[in-house]
Amino acid sequence: MLAGSIQSRAVKQQSLPLSSLLRPIPPVLDHRKIDSMVQTLQGATPDFIPTPAPESITPGHLPPVDVLHYHSEKDGKDFYFVFGGCHRMQAYEKAGVQMVDCKVLKVTRGMLKVYLGGSVDALVGEE
């Protein structure tokens, strides 16, 4: 996950389709945590609470996932990258919830390269 939360400056809270979110890093998963999140998304009280315990739980919702948004001027395409939030993403998939609460930060290609390194050209196209 990104350190803490992404900068509050220029961060937009929005709901994005799960299918639009790109996850370039393979996750290491704790399935009990995913199932607990699924229960929250389904409006139930989780029968297992992962540690550290969430400060609060809102039935039907998970905390927003940090998303980096890159807009390619060259071809007008938008890319939404998620580097953390692996358990929440799996929980959305498993619960069949299509729209994900996100905190979206617009980034430059240079900023994206910090996360993607040399894979940036393959993932968003060459400059």
Ligand SMILES: Nc1ncnc2c1ncn2[C@@H]1O[C@H](COP(=O)(O)OP(=O)(O)OP(=O)(O)O)[C@@H](O)[C@H]1O
């Ligand atoms: N069952 C749950 N219901 C609601 N919120 C939860 C639940 N379990 C964990 N959370 C909260 O969800 C947020 C994200 O949890 P966590 O950082 O463990 O997973 P993740 O970011 O989705 O995955 P990862 O850290 O592996 O990338 C935290 O604020 C955590 O407290």
